Amino acid sequence: xxxxxxxxxxxxxxxxxxxxxxxxxxxxxxxxxxxxxxxxxxxxxxxxxxxxxxxxxxxxxxxxxxxxxxxxxxxxxxxxxxxxx
Numbered sequence: 001x002x003x004x005x006x007x008x009x010x011x012x013x014x015x016x017x018x019x020x021x022x023x024x025x026x027x028x029x030x031x032x033x034x035x036x037x038x039x040x041x042x043x044x045x046x047x048x049x050x051x052x053x054x055x056x057x058x059x060x061x062x063x064x065x066x067x068x069x070x071x072x073x074x075x076x077x078x079x080x081x082x083x084x085x
Contacts, residue, residue, distance in 0.1 A: 007035045019066040022077075025050045025059075039063045040071055045083065049073075053081060 004010050007021075008031060021039060023046075026032055033043045041063060049061050054075050061081075064072040073081040 006031060019064070021063040023061045023063070025054065036063060039065065041073075041083075049075075049081065 002010060002014060002018075005026075006028070007015065015038075021035060023032055023036060033046060036046050037043070046061075053059075054061050059076055062074045062077055064074065071083065073083045075081055
């Protein structure tokens with residue numbers, strides 16, 4: 001497990017090993033977009049997630065490819081979000 005306020009400050013070797021990404025709505029939309037695009041999330045969809053689904057102060061989006069290799073997206077670790085790549 002690794003935490004960082006800017007995902008691009010994480011060494012690339014560690015970023016490549018990540019299978020789960022937790023995103024909080026931040027001020028740097030470009031960085032969020034670039035990180036999530038590595039998992040196959042489109043910019044408009046990420047904006048939708050934060051504008052319509054994860055709207056609370058402490059809400060976050062989890063992008064998960066762990067074990068199955070399939071993309072799973074959840075709100076706050078537990079609420080599944082239907083998303084087709």
